[in-house]
Amino acid sequence: MSADALETGFVPERDTGVSRAGVLRRLARDHVAAMAGLVLIGIVLAALFAPWIAPYDPYFTDLTKVMRAPDAEHWFGTDNTGRDIFSRVLYGTRNTLMLGLVGAIVGGFIGGALGILAAYYRWLDGWIMRLVDIMLAFPAILIGLAVAAIFGAGLTAVVIALVVATVPDVARVARGAAIGVMGQEFMEAGRAVGVSDRELIWRYLTLNCISTIFVFLTLRFGQIILIGAALGFLGMGAQPPTAELGMMAAQGRDFLFMAPHIATIPSCAIFVIVLAANLLGDAFRDVLDPRLQT
Amino acid sequence: MIRIALGRTALGICLALGVAGPASAQTLNLMKGIDAPHYDAQRTTWGPTSDIVNMFQDTLVALDWDGKTPIPYLAKSWTISEDGRTYTFKLRDDVSFCSGKKFTADDVVYSFKRLKDPAIKGPFAWRAGNIKELRATDPHTVEYELEEPFSELLLQLTMFTNVIHNKESVEALGKDYGIKGADGTGPWCFDHWQPRTEIVLKRHDAYKWGPSMYKNKGPVKFEKLVVKIVPEDSSRVAAMMSGQFDITHQFPAQFITQAKAAPMLTVTPAKPNFQLLYYGFKTSRPMVADRRVREAMSIAINRAEIAKAILLGNADPAFTFVDPEALDFDPKTKGIVKEDIERAKVLLDEAGWKPGTDGVREKDGMKLAPKIYFTANANSARVAEAIQGYLRKIGIDWRLQPWDSTISSVKMAEQDYEIWSVTVPYLSAGDLMNIYFDSANIPTPNRMNWKDAETDDWLKQGRSALTESDRAKYYALVQQKVTREHLWMPVLNINMDQVASKKITGARPHMIYQNTFYKGLDVTR
Numbered sequence: 178m179s180a181d182a183l184e185t186g187f188v189p190e191r192d193t194g195v196s197r198a199g200v201l202r203r204l205a206r207d208h209v210a211a212m213a214g215l216v217l218i219g220i221v222l223a224a225l226f227a228p229w230i231a232p233y234d235p236y237f238t239d240l241t242k243v244m245r246a247p248d249a250e251h252w253f254g255t256d257n258t259g260r261d262i263f264s265r266v267l268y269g270t271r272n273t274l275m276l277g278l279v280g281a282i283v284g285g286f287i288g289g290a291l292g293i294l295a296a297y298y299r300w301l302d303g304w305i306m307r308l309v310d311i312m313l314a315f316p317a318i319l320i321g322l323a324v325a326a327i328f329g330a331g332l333t334a335v336v337i338a339l340v341v342a343t344v345p346d347v348a349r350v351a352r353g354a355a356i357g358v359m360g361q362e363f364m365e366a367g368r369a370v371g372v373s374d375r376e377l378i379w380r381y382l383t384l385n386c387i388s389t390i391f392v393f394l395t396l397r398f399g400q401i402i403l404i405g406a407a408l409g410f411l412g413m414g415a416q417p418p419t420a421e422l423g424m425m426a427a428q429g430r431d432f433l434f435m436a437p438h439i440a441t442i443p444s445c446a447i448f449v450i451v452l453a454a455n456l457l458g459d460a461f462r463d464v465l466d467p468r469l470q471t
Numbered sequence: 472m473i474r475i476a477l478g479r480t481a482l483g484i485c486l487a488l489g490v491a492g493p494a495s496a497q498t499l500n501l502m503k504g505i506d507a508p509h510y511d512a513q514r515t516t517w518g519p520t521s522d523i524v525n526m527f528q529d530t531l532v533a534l535d536w537d538g539k540t541p542i543p544y545l546a547k548s549w550t551i552s553e554d555g556r557t558y559t560f561k562l563r564d565d566v567s568f569c570s571g572k573k574f575t576a577d578d579v580v581y582s583f584k585r586l587k588d589p590a591i592k593g594p595f596a597w598r599a600g601n602i603k604e605l606r607a608t609d610p611h612t613v614e615y616e617l618e619e620p621f622s623e624l625l626l627q628l629t630m631f632t633n634v635i636h637n638k639e640s641v642e643a644l645g646k647d648y649g650i651k652g653a654d655g656t657g658p659w660c661f662d663h664w665q666p667r668t669e670i671v672l673k674r675h676d677a678y679k680w681g682p683s684m685y686k687n688k689g690p691v692k693f694e695k696l697v698v699k700i701v702p703e704d705s706s707r708v709a710a711m712m713s714g715q716f717d718i719t720h721q722f723p724a725q726f727i728t729q730a731k732a733a734p735m736l737t738v739t740p741a742k743p744n745f746q747l748l749y750y751g752f753k754t755s756r757p758m759v760a761d762r763r764v765r766e767a768m769s770i771a772i773n774r775a776e777i778a779k780a781i782l783l784g785n786a787d788p789a790f791t792f793v794d795p796e797a798l799d800f801d802p803k804t805k806g807i808v809k810e811d812i813e814r815a816k817v818l819l820d821e822a823g824w825k826p827g828t829d830g831v832r833e834k835d836g837m838k839l840a841p842k843i844y845f846t847a848n849a850n851s852a853r854v855a856e857a858i859q860g861y862l863r864k865i866g867i868d869w870r871l872q873p874w875d876s877t878i879s880s881v882k883m884a885e886q887d888y889e890i891w892s893v894t895v896p897y898l899s900a901g902d903l904m905n906i907y908f909d910s911a912n913i914p915t916p917n918r919m920n921w922k923d924a925e926t927d928d929w930l931k932q933g934r935s936a937l938t939e940s941d942r943a944k945y946y947a948l949v950q951q952k953v954t955r956e957h958l959w960m961p962v963l964n965i966n967m968d969q970v971a972s973k974k975i976t977g978a979r980p981h982m983i984y985q986n987t988f989y990k991g992l993d994v995t996r
Contacts, residue, residue: 236860236863237860237863238856238857238859238860238861238863240773240776240777240779240780240781240857240860241776241780243780243781257780257781257853258780258781258853258856258857258860259780260860326875326878329872329874329882330847330872330873331872412847412852412873416870416871416872416873417852417855417856417859417871418856418859418860418863430705431704431705431723431725432725433705434726434729435725
C-alpha cells in the first residue's frame with residue numbers, strides 16, 4: 178500500500194471497534210498471515226536465542242575447512258574462511274532484524290513527529306513537507322554509500338540510511354492521518370475548553386494516528402530490511418567478523434561457481450524474513466485499516 | 472508474439488556482442504579492472520597509469536625479463552664516472568615521437584627537468600636521483616649529473632615515472648596533457664581516452680627500436696589496441712570466457728583455476744613478480760608501540776593456509792619483507808618471522824596484555840582492539856578477515872575498516888588507526904626500503920612513523936654506494952633491523968597471472984609495477 182492511499186484513510190481509533198484480542202483473532206483466521214506470523218516468531222526466537230542454538234562460534238575461522246558443502250557436521254556448510262554458516266545465519270538474522278527494527282522505530286518516530294507537527298502547526302507544514310520532498314529525492318542506497326564514504330562503512334552508516342529512507346514516507350502518512358483528526362469535533366472541543374497544545378498533540382492527535390503509522394511501518398518493515406541487506410551486500414554495513422545476511426551473501430558472490438551455498442543460504446534467509454514480514458504487514462493492514470473491514 | 476520474442480533475443484545478442492565490438496584481426500582487445508585518474512606519468516604513483524604509459528612512451532633503459540637487469544632502450548649505451556655521480560647516455564638517433572618529431576637529447580633534459588619541477592609535485596621524482604644538472608652535449612648525448620651517487624639509478628630509470636616526454640605535446644595540451652592526449656616514442660600512440668570506459672591506442676608505424684628482450688623490434692602487429700575497463704570481477708571472467716577480449720592481467724584470482732581449465736584460454740604467471748601484501752604497524756600508537764605485540768600478531772597466523780584457502784594458491788606465503796628473488800634480498804632475514812601461536816600468547820603476556828572477561832586482551836583499561844585500514848577489494852577483505860580469525864584465538868580483536876579506493880590513500884595518511892594494509896609492487900630491496908623506511912617519508916608512505924637514525928644512515932649509504940656489494944650490505948642491514956622490529960607483518964607474495972586467448976601468441980607477461988603487457992611487441996594473433 179502506498180503512503181498516499183493511507184493518507185486519506187483515517188478514522189479515529191475508537192470508531193474502528195477493533196480490540197487487541199479482535200486483531201489477534203482476525204489474524205489467526207487468515208491462514209497465510211498466521212503462517213507468516215509463526216515463521217517470523219520462529220525467526221525472531223532463533224535470532225534471540227542464537228548463542229544457545231548456534232552449534233559453533235560464528236566467528237571461529239578454520240582455513241582447513243573452507244567452502245565445505247552442507248553436511249551433518251555443518252548443516253549449512255562453511256564459508257570461505259571455514260566458519261559455520263548455520264551459526265552465522267542465526268547471528269546474522271539477529272543483526273538484520275535489529276537493523277530493520279532500529280530503522281523502523283527511529284525512522285517512524287522522527288517521521289511521525291514531523292508529520293503530526295506539520296498537520297498541527299500549519300505554518301510549519303510547507304517547510305517540513307519540502308524537507309520531506311528533498312529527503313525523498315535521495316535513494317537510501319545512495320545515502321548509505323555517502324555516509325559510509327565519509328564516516329567509514331559500518332552499522333552506523335546503515336542505520337542512518339534506513340532512518341533517512343523511512344522518515345519521509347512516515348511523515349507523509351502521519352501528516353495525512355493527523356489532518357483527518359484535526360478536522361474532528363473533539364479537537365475543536367479540546368481547543369474550546371483550553372487544552373494545551375502539548376496535550377492536544379499527544380492525547381488527541383498522536384494517539385489517534387498511531388495505528389495508521391504502525392500499519393504503515395509493518396508494511397515498510399520488509400522493505401527496510403531489504404535496504405539494510407542491500408547496503409550490507411555493497412559492503413557498507415556490518416564489517417567482519419560481524420555476521421549480517423547481506424554481507425554474507427556478498428561474501429559468497431565470488432564463489433558462486435565453486436560453493437554456491439555461501440551466497441544462496443543467507444539470500445534465502447533474507448527472502449524468508451522479508452516475505453514473512455510483508456505478508457504479516459498486509460494482514461495487519463487488512464485488520465487495522467477500517468476501510469478494508471466489511 | 473514468438474516473432475517479437477525472437478526479434479528481441481536477436482537484438483539482445485547483437486547488443487551483447489557490440490559491447491566489446493567485433494574482434495577485428497587488426498585490433499587487440501585488452502581488459503582491465505580499474506582505470507587511472509590520468510596518463511601523465513610524472514604526476515602519479517598510480518599503477519593503472521603505468522601500464523598504459525609504458526605502451527605509448529619509452530624510458531632510457533628497459534627492464535629485462537629477470538626483473539633486475541636494465542638494458543639499453545632509448546639510450547643505446549652509457550658510462551658512469553668513477554665517483555658514481557655522472558652518467559653519460561648515448562642516445563639512439565633513429566627514434567621519433569608519434570607526432571613525427573625526432574627524439575633528441577633535449578627531450579631527455581626537458582623530461583627530467585619537468586619531473587623535478589616543484590609545480591609538478593611528482594611523487595616518484597626521487598626515482599630519478601638527486602639531479603644536479605642535465606646537459607645535452609650533442610643531439611644524441613646526455614650528461615646526467617647527480618648531487619650524490621645513486622646506486623639504483625639505472626634500475627629506477629626503467630620505471631614509468633621516467634619516460635621521455637615531448638615538450639611540444641606537453642605545452643600544447645597544458646592541463647589536458649595525459650587526459651586528451653600525450654605524445655610518446657612508444658610502440659603505440661595515444662589516440663583517445665574515455666574515462667572509466669576505454670583507452671584506445673594506435674600503432675606507431677615508425678617504431679623500430681624495440682629493446683633486445685623482444686624478438687620483434689617493431690612496429691607492433693596490430694593497428695589498434697583497445698583497453699576496456701570492466702570493474703566487476705564476474706564480468707571480466709565472462710568476457711574472457713566468451714572471447715570478447717584477447718588479454719587481461721586482472722583476471723580474478725578465485726577464478727584462475729577455471730581459466731586454466733578453459734580450452735580457449737592460456738594462463739601465464741609473471742615470473743619473477745615482486746608484490747607484497749603486508750600489514751604495517753603505526754609504532755606511534757600505544758596498542759602497537761611494543762615490538763612484542765607486533766611480533767605476536769605476525770607469528771600467530773598461518774600464511775600457507777591463507778595462501779591456499781583465501782587466495783586459492785595464487786600467492787605464496789611471505790616471511791620476509793623482500794622477495795628472496797629480488798635484487799639485494801638479505802637471506803639473514805629468513806628466520807626472523809617464525810609462526811608459533813603459543814609463543815605469540817607468551818609475548819602478549821610479557822607485554823602486559825592479559826585476557827579480559829570477553830577473551831580480548833586488556834592493559835591499563837585499554838582493549839587490544841586495533842583499527843585496521845585497507846582498500847576495499849575482494850582479496851584484501853578476505854585476507855584481513857582470515858587474519859582477524861587467527862588473532863581472535865590469541866585475544867586480539869582486529870577492527871576492520873575498509874575504505875573505497877577513491878579515499879583510502881587519504882584515510883591512510885591520517886594518524887588515528889593502528890594498522891594498515893596495501894599490496895606493494897617493487898623492483899628491489901633498495902626500492903622497497905627507501906620508499907617505506909626513510910624517516911623523510913613520514914607520515915606517508917612511512918606510515919609506521921619509523922624514525923631511526925641508523926636506518927636513515929644505512930639507507931643513505933645504500934643509495935650512494937659505488938659498488939654492488941656495498942649497496943647490498945647496507946640494504947641488508949636495513950632489512951634485518953626493520954624485520955627484527957616487526958614494523959610490518961609480511962603475509963603474501965601475490966602472484967600475477969596473464970590470461971590470454973589461445974588465439975594470441977607471444978604475450979609474455981612482464982612484472983614491472985603490476986604491468987604485464989609492457990611493450991607487447993611480440994604479441995600476434
